[in-house]
Amino acid sequence: MTDITADPGRDRPRSASPTLHDVARHAGVSLATASRVLNGSTRKVAESYGDRVRSSAELLGYSANLSAQATAKGTSAIIALLVADIADPYFGLLASGVAHGADEAGLVVTIAITERDAEREIRLVRALRGQRPRGLILAASRRAETTDPRLKHELDALTAGGGRIVTVGPGGGDFPAVLIDNRGGARALGVALAARGYRSAIVLGALEGVRTSDDRIEGFSEGFRSGGGDISRVIRGGFDREGGTSAMDEALAGGVAPGAVVFGISDVIALGAVSAIRKAGREVGADIAVAGFDDIPTGKDVTPALTTVHVPLTQVGHEALRAVLDDSWVSGETIILEVLLRESTPQR
Amino acid sequence: MTDITADPGRDRPRSASPTLHDVARHAGVSLATASRVLNGSTRKVAESYGDRVRSSAELLGYSANLSAQATAKGTSAIIALLVADIADPYFGLLASGVAHGADEAGLVVTIAITERDAEREIRLVRALRGQRPRGLILAASRRAETTDPRLKHELDALTAGGGRIVTVGPGGGDFPAVLIDNRGGARALGVALAARGYRSAIVLGALEGVRTSDDRIEGFSEGFRSGGGDISRVIRGGFDREGGTSAMDEALAGGVAPGAVVFGISDVIALGAVSAIRKAGREVGADIAVAGFDDIPTGKDVTPALTTVHVPLTQVGHEALRAVLDDSWVSGETIILEVLLRESTPQR
DNA sequence: GGGATGCGGGTAAACGCTTTCCCAGAGTAT
DNA sequence: ATACTCTGGGAAAGCGTTTACCCGCATCCC
Numbered sequence: 001m002t003d004i005t006a007d008p009g010r011d012r013p014r015s016a017s018p019t020l021h022d023v024a025r026h027a028g029v030s031l032a033t034a035s036r037v038l039n040g041s042t043r044k045v046a047e048s049y050g051d052r053v054r055s056s057a058e059l060l061g062y063s064a065n066l067s068a069q070a071t072a073k074g075t076s077a078i079i080a081l082l083v084a085d086i087a088d089p090y091f092g093l094l095a096s097g098v099a100h101g102a103d104e105a106g107l108v109v110t111i112a113i114t115e116r117d118a119e120r121e122i123r124l125v126r127a128l129r130g131q132r133p134r135g136l137i138l139a140a141s142r143r144a145e146t147t148d149p150r151l152k153h154e155l156d157a158l159t160a161g162g163g164r165i166v167t168v169g170p171g172g173g174d175f176p177a178v179l180i181d182n183r184g185g186a187r188a189l190g191v192a193l194a195a196r197g198y199r200s201a202i203v204l205g206a207l208e209g210v211r212t213s214d215d216r217i218e219g220f221s222e223g224f225r226s227g228g229g230d231i232s233r234v235i236r237g238g239f240d241r242e243g244g245t246s247a248m249d250e251a252l253a254g255g256v257a258p259g260a261v262v263f264g265i266s267d268v269i270a271l272g273a274v275s276a277i278r279k280a281g282r283e284v285g286a287d288i289a290v291a292g293f294d295d296i297p298t299g300k301d302v303t304p305a306l307t308t309v310h311v312p313l314t315q316v317g318h319e320a321l322r323a324v325l326d327d328s329w330v331s332g333e334t335i336i337l338e339v340l341l342r343e344s345t346p347q348r
Numbered sequence: 349m350t351d352i353t354a355d356p357g358r359d360r361p362r363s364a365s366p367t368l369h370d371v372a373r374h375a376g377v378s379l380a381t382a383s384r385v386l387n388g389s390t391r392k393v394a395e396s397y398g399d400r401v402r403s404s405a406e407l408l409g410y411s412a413n414l415s416a417q418a419t420a421k422g423t424s425a426i427i428a429l430l431v432a433d434i435a436d437p438y439f440g441l442l443a444s445g446v447a448h449g450a451d452e453a454g455l456v457v458t459i460a461i462t463e464r465d466a467e468r469e470i471r472l473v474r475a476l477r478g479q480r481p482r483g484l485i486l487a488a489s490r491r492a493e494t495t496d497p498r499l500k501h502e503l504d505a506l507t508a509g510g511g512r513i514v515t516v517g518p519g520g521g522d523f524p525a526v527l528i529d530n531r532g533g534a535r536a537l538g539v540a541l542a543a544r545g546y547r548s549a550i551v552l553g554a555l556e557g558v559r560t561s562d563d564r565i566e567g568f569s570e571g572f573r574s575g576g577g578d579i580s581r582v583i584r585g586g587f588d589r590e591g592g593t594s595a596m597d598e599a600l601a602g603g604v605a606p607g608a609v610v611f612g613i614s615d616v617i618a619l620g621a622v623s624a625i626r627k628a629g630r631e632v633g634a635d636i637a638v639a640g641f642d643d644i645p646t647g648k649d650v651t652p653a654l655t656t657v658h659v660p661l662t663q664v665g666h667e668a669l670r671a672v673l674d675d676s677w678v679s680g681e682t683i684i685l686e687v688l689l690r691e692s693t694p695q696r
Numbered sequence: 697g698g699g700a701t702g703c704g705g706g707t708a709a710a711c712g713c714t715t716t717c718c719c720a721g722a723g724t725a726t
Numbered sequence: 727a728t729a730c731t732c733t734g735g736g737a738a739a740g741c742g743t744t745t746a747c748c749c750g751c752a753t754c755c756c
Contacts, residue, residue, distance in 0.1 A: 017480065017509035019712055030736045035714060043715095044734070061505045066478040067418035068712035071741045076415060078458075087444040087662070089437060096435040099461045108475060110426075110458040113447045127456060130414040132365065157409045161365035241645070271649050297589070301619050303651040314435070367742055378706045383744060391745095394704070416742035419711045700754085707748080716739080723732075 018060040027056035039064060066108075070132065075162060079109045079324060080133040082124060084116045084140040088240070088268065089296040090313060094139055094168065097317025105325060107134065114140040116239065118148055125154040132161050135324030138175075139168040139317075142211070166324040168316060170211050177331050178320045182212055182293075185309040185337030186219030187226075189263070189291060192339050193307075194227020197348030198261040198289060203234045204247040204273055205265045210239070216265040216293055224263075232260070237269075244272020245279075252280045258287050261345060267292035267299050267308055274302065274344075289345040304343030311337055366408040375404035387412060414456075418480065423510060427457045427672060428481040430472060432464045432488040436588070436616065437644040438661060442487055442516065445665020453673060455482065462488040464587065466496055473502040480509050483672030486523075487516040487665075490559070514672040516664060518559050524679050526668045530560055530641075533657040533685030534567030535574075537611070537639060540687050541655075542575020545696030546609040546637065551582045552595040552621055553613045558587070564613040564641055572611075580608070585617075592620020593627075600628045606635050609693060615640035615647050615656055622650065622692075637693040652691030659685055 024034035029049055036045050037053040045053075056062075070076040079102050083091040095111065102109045112128060114121040121140060128136065136158060155165055155175075167177045193201070201224055206213035213236075221231050235250055237243040244264055251262070262277075264270030270292030274284050282288050284304060291307040292299060299306035316335060323329040372382035377397055384393050385401040393401075404410075418424040427450050431439040443459065450457045460476060462469040469488060476484065484506060503523075507513055515525045541549070549572050554561035561584075569579050581602065585595040592612055599610070610625075612618030618640030622632050630636050632652060639655040640647060647654035664683060671677040 017477075017505065021712075031713085032715080032736060032738095033734090036735095039714085041714085046734070049735080061501065063474060063477045063505065065419065065480060065712055067415040067424060067480065068741090069478075069714080070415035071413065071419050071711090071743080072713040072715085074714095074741065085444070086434070086447060087437070087440045089435070089440070092435045092437070092440040095459075096433070096461065099434060099459065103460070103472075106475075108458050108460070108479065110456050111443075111447065112456070113444065113451070124451075126411060127454075129365075129411045130417075131456065132413060132415060153409065157365065157411065275649065298646040298649060301623065301646060301650050369742075379743085380706060380708095380745075381704090384705095387744085389744090392704070397705085413742055416711090417744075419713080419741090420743040420745085422711065422744095698756095700756105702753080703751085705749090707746105709746085710744085712741105714739105714741085716737105718735105718737080720735090721733090724730080726728085726730100 093313035101321030183219035187223035190223025244269035248276035441661035449669030531567035535571035538571025592617035596624035
């Protein structure tokens, strides 16, 4: 079969992946036809040809070379995702939503981890840019003001190259963003805790300037005060469990009256605080109440179960993916959150 | 400057990413020289030229097009990672290790999620194959026997294309593997629990055929029996929290004597069991003891703290990355685990 | 002084695709 | 029968890189 003349690829090593050329030759059609059959094209191809090509492809185990496709088309099938720390359940859930959406859309997602380090973030965006991704989802909780000009420059270069950028949470830049109602959720939590009879609160936040943290702190303060409560201290530290424990240690050193409530601006921080409270020999709940934010699965497993604000992280990730694909997407409705009162903040 | 003759790219839209061609023209050198300067090459280039090129690149914001580079070189700078569920802390930790290693090596990692679905896994490998990745890390806890020929086929195609495959845990195939001493760790746990005075155990595992689960079950049984204990039941279910609760419900329905210990083959399953035990009005610890495996962070936060076996997941991920890059790597030493006795299994 | 040998820049041919033309043949209207 | 319009296959020109090869120029050795 296919005794096509020259057979230029005769010496091709049998090991390397078969190319479109191989498939076309095997099916006895031109490169163009093979391409049209195997990869979406507006042009129609006769059934008979189509079948031949498809079965040759199947037989040879052909799989389109995405890189070559990307250079030829000038656009890739890649979505880049930048998170602070993939081991953190917050980002894990988010990534899960993104990955699912990408899979549905036939895209591949590449992931990079900033570790909340600005320098690193710039480097990573530069590296990701090399892939000419169709889109970039920025979920590395960044600091608001610090829209470093160098980062800005990389991001602009990426959009100039045809990539769309979407941020999760306010991005600082003027990119479309999937907005989470951190402030509203925190306010509702503050109100609910005041209604449960708490009058004194300590807030454990991340460093000043981290937008998510600041919003949650402000929202909580508004809500708690409006219900008649008082914010006795705001302590800022790291964004992880360790940050929570050390901030709580500091709070305890300053003295914490029984009946106070501690609000950690993320569940992870709140869990760190719980650990510190226990280590100090105090009791979580009736003695010192604790509330978090995010509703990570662990919150349900600890005792007492952690009061928190549910953030539909997987859905947020999915939405971010949709946003990054849809040119006409404009920052949609802010995602509304829901307060989950549990035993870590008993009625007083 | 650079009044090079024709200026063929005059009408290039100002927006698109600058190409190497642009840089070369701007610096007044040839494409070859620019390439040699900007991307590693054995050939030397005169300092003066080098500087010119570098500053032009900087000025224009040039970033090499990885796709084009990949097609030209025939090899990409991509590592593909296949996990079962990125929202599961087990895989989150693992992915974290992989991502770090990749970053150090200047590689980009693309991630895909199998959801423990064999069909999906095949589809994903096929899709990832399109990227001609330098390596594939298979961490989706797969079933041993079920080395589906279709999967095998895709994997072979990938290696034929020059990619290296490494599995985390026994892969079923004959690929190099980062081995975790599941059996030994579980055996040690069994011995330790027997030594704490337990004599009756219920094991909660995943479906039969999932290698990791089977190894842990067998190891635990060996150890516990050798210490004089008795395995009263083995219940198999899902690999997630939900699987743990329903398996535990089943166990409870059959009656669980006080003083028994429940071994969940992963912390996630164990936590599900804890939840079920509580819902049934029983107490975790003195009444029904619980132990897990993996040492995910949550285990330290729950009360009572969960007895478990520490698996250095991040390190495992890092090792897997090294393995996938190093042609001469042969399945190294098995990673040794450590038993962590905590309050969920008090001394009897 | 003259050939051998480096050195280092440039030219152009790949790499594996997509896509714009071109063109032959078939159908249709006059 | 002629002129026109569709259809749909194929040839070939890209896409942005790398790299084998060529070639002019110093340098060096006898």
